[in-house]
Amino acid sequence: MSVPPLLDVVVVGAGAAGCSAAIQLASAGMDVAIVQDAVGPQPAIDLLLTSVAVQTLRDTPSLELAAHHAIESIRLRLPGRPLRTLTDVGAYAIRRGALHDALFFAATSAGVRLRADEAIAIERGEGCFELMTAERATPLRARHLIVASGGAGIGVPAAGHSADERRAVAVAARCAGASPQEDSGMEMLFVPPDATTLSATALSVWAVPGVTDAELTIRVAATNPDDEDHASLLARGLDALRAQVPQLGPLTPLGGLVAGVLDTGYSRERVAGAEGILVGDAAGLVNPFTGEGLSYALESGAMAAEAILAHPDDPAEAQRGYVRRVDFAFAGNVETSRRAVRRDHLAWRYLSDAAESDHPFLAKGRRAILLPEGLKGITDTLIATLEPELQALAGPFLIACDEVMVSTIREDWPFLARMAVTGVGTEERLRPALLLFAATLAAGRELDVRHATLGGGLELAMMGALAFLGAAPDAHARRGLDWAQVSVVVGGDFLLGQAARLIAMSGPEVSWSFAQWLADLSTLRAQRLAGDPNVSADATSAAMYEFPARLGAELARADDATVETLRDVGSECGRAFLHVDELLALDGRRTRLDTTLDFMTSNRLASDEIAREQSDAARVAALKATARAATDAAEKRGQDALARLPASSGRELLDAFLTGVCKPALASGPSPAAS
Numbered sequence: 001m002s003v004p005p006l007l008d009v010v011v012v013g014a015g016a017a018g019c020s021a022a023i024q025l026a027s028a029g030m031d032v033a034i035v036q037d038a039v040g041p042q043p044a045i046d047l048l049l050t051s052v053a054v055q056t057l058r059d060t061p062s063l064e065l066a067a068h069h070a071i072e073s074i075r076l077r078l079p080g081r082p083l084r085t086l087t088d089v090g091a092y093a094i095r096r097g098a099l100h101d102a103l104f105f106a107a108t109s110a111g112v113r114l115r116a117d118e119a120i121a122i123e124r125g126e127g128c129f130e131l132m133t134a135e136r137a138t139p140l141r142a143r144h145l146i147v148a149s150g151g152a153g154i155g156v157p158a159a160g161h162s163a164d165e166r167r168a169v170a171v172a173a174r175c176a177g178a179s180p181q182e183d184s185g186m187e188m189l190f191v192p193p194d195a196t197t198l199s200a201t202a203l204s205v206w207a208v209p210g211v212t213d214a215e216l217t218i219r220v221a222a223t224n225p226d227d228e229d230h231a232s233l234l235a236r237g238l239d240a241l242r243a244q245v246p247q248l249g250p251l252t253p254l255g256g257l258v259a260g261v262l263d264t265g266y267s268r269e270r271v272a273g274a275e276g277i278l279v280g281d282a283a284g285l286v287n288p289f290t291g292e293g294l295s296y297a298l299e300s301g302a303m304a305a306e307a308i309l310a311h312p313d314d315p316a317e318a319q320r321g322y323v324r325r326v327d328f329a330f331a332g333n334v335e336t337s338r339r340a341v342r343r344d345h346l347a348w349r350y351l352s353d354a355a356e357s358d359h360p361f362l363a364k365g366r367r368a369i370l371l372p373e374g375l376k377g378i379t380d381t382l383i384a385t386l387e388p389e390l391q392a393l394a395g396p397f398l399i400a401c402d403e404v405m406v407s408t409i410r411e412d413w414p415f416l417a418r419m420a421v422t423g424v425g426t427e428e429r430l431r432p433a434l435l436l437f438a439a440t441l442a443a444g445r446e447l448d449v450r451h452a453t454l455g456g457g458l459e460l461a462m463m464g465a466l467a468f469l470g471a472a473p474d475a476h477a478r479r480g481l482d483w484a485q486v487s488v489v490v491g492g493d494f495l496l497g498q499a500a501r502l503i504a505m506s507g508p509e510v511s512w513s514f515a516q517w518l519a520d521l522s523t524l525r526a527q528r529l530a531g532d533p534n535v536s537a538d539a540t541s542a543a544m545y546e547f548p549a550r551l552g553a554e555l556a557r558a559d560d561a562t563v564e565t566l567r568d569v570g571s572e573c574g575r576a577f578l579h580v581d582e583l584l585a586l587d588g589r590r591t592r593l594d595t596t597l598d599f600m601t602s603n604r605l606a607s608d609e610i611a612r613e614q615s616d617a618a619r620v621a622a623l624k625a626t627a628r629a630a631t632d633a634a635e636k637r638g639q640d641a642l643a644r645l646p647a648s649s650g651r652e653l654l655d656a657f658l659t660g661v662c663k664p665a666l667a668s669g670p671s672p673a674a675s
Ligand SMILES: Cc1cc2nc3c(=O)[nH]c(=O)nc-3n(C[C@H](O)[C@H](O)[C@H](O)COP(=O)(O)OP(=O)(O)OC[C@H]3O[C@@H](n4cnc5c(N)ncnc54)[C@H](O)[C@@H]3O)c2cc1C
Pocket: 012, 013, 014, 015, 016, 017, 018, 035, 036, 037, 038, 039, 046, 047, 048, 049, 050, 117, 118, 119, 120, 148, 149, 150, 151, 152, 153, 154, 170, 171, 172, 219, 258, 259, 260, 261, 279, 280, 281, 282, 286, 291, 292, 293, 294, 295, 297
């Protein structure tokens, strides 16, 4: 019998993950086949595509998305807690069939061969994988194999997990009967598990606005599922939602429901090995709190393709490259381990008890748990806007800083690790490590990846410093343990402790400056909160951004004048940062601190005139003009300081940083001076 030809790649499963990988690989010229088993007709439902999923689809070659519409906000509900609206979420709703058709069409256009067959076993052949299928007498042979068979398909069991630990169930149905939504938001309700044991089922219920009017897809995901049947799970979720949102009371399912198993048991050990590369649900890449999986499926598919394209002739190296990519990109969001229950406990506590707070530290943590937004792994949007040579200069250092940060904190605070590598929406990620790098370069010395421990420590410190931004808790306000406050204090302390350790390890000569900076920051905040008229609102952010620039100058052993100039650049970046956030808050847009105007004023983060009055439209317009003028003034002073530095790549990077800080102000209309 003749040996079947050797393909470059075989993919099992034509869902989002499999198609994403296959399209990228075939578009790069590889010979790719997808094996997809028969799927019977299923009722139509609308899916939520998070901003990351949308971005990955936009980056997928030859893919055209059919009708889909924007979801701009998410109304987050937890029983017994006040409603919280997450804005600027950048998500979409799409009919499930339309998404699958678009992926199929793009795959076939890219030259992927689709085979209707069922994969039944995977074996290792001579220098290749062999895939046994139900219909073929001979195996399909390929150099690389990607398993994208979903949560219930073939795949290796997660190392160290029992099957039950890893499973969640999702059920969805289109519903009608309630009055159409007035805005383009969606409902997201969480019913946490029992607070002490975590034993009971936790529910996440979504009401995804329909692509056609007056319809909603209700999707209920249950973690720790018991044997409840799908119809009663849907009914239970729907009842819980109706109890929270009375106007959804009349909602009733239109027809059949769609259900499936979700595997939330990601671990780096299971995603590559004797069965090839596992992507999407097959790799356990599903958010254990929301049951969201499309972004992970699309992204992990793309990462598998990237790893294979980097090592087309070396499957073992491609697997290692994939594990590195996926493990880093999803750090903290979808991990389970022996400590999974404890971690989940912490995250549920964070979601539920911190629901009332707009503290930036808690608000950022909330988004990090719920939305896989911001970055695709280590991509940095600010870096992406730079000239290629500047990217090449700073990129490796920043990537290494990310790796240090994530690996330092992921074990203990997984969702803080996600927060660490997440930007705000589509805005540039303002990295203190870039400021450090650029300042050192501008002062005549070059940092390289070996200094990443210092850069990673600095970024953790900046995250930890967010914990300072709230007012001191009222000791008598609440009886018992105030989890929100505990999270801020413990999380902030943890980050600062890790930062101090990393900085002491890698830059003992600047350890003292670091300790002094922390002391200065807390003094400034205390003075501001106490109403000291000499401490302006932007003093804290100026001090925050001044430090990385000063540290860079100190590391380069710059002369006093250069140190002062670089401090000025950093301070002005910080001042502009605060005034841009004021502008965003006054505009009702998402702030970079992820907080609200109310929080900013009641915690004296915003300028005093904003705190005094923001009642009518004319007054708000005047305040915006003031914030805009303050931003422009800070930018101008920053540019003047930059002009005092000799021309260098470091100066160009600092210029890009300052411009990045001020950029959202442009979307707020012309500057008062120009108009
Ligand atoms: C009811 C429901 C609603 C959901 N809603 C959302 C949502 O709105 N937003 C969101 O982000 N996530 C949602 N999810 C999760 C999301 O659907 C999954 O995370 C995502 O589809 C995973 O993609 P995948 O390609 O890894 O797997 P799948 O989409 O499951 O695709 C796997 C494919 O492999 C095929 N296959 C399996 N075994 C074999 C085999 N042996 N041989 C050949 N082919 C095989 C299957 O037929 C299937 O086509 C929902 C899940 C469910 C169940």
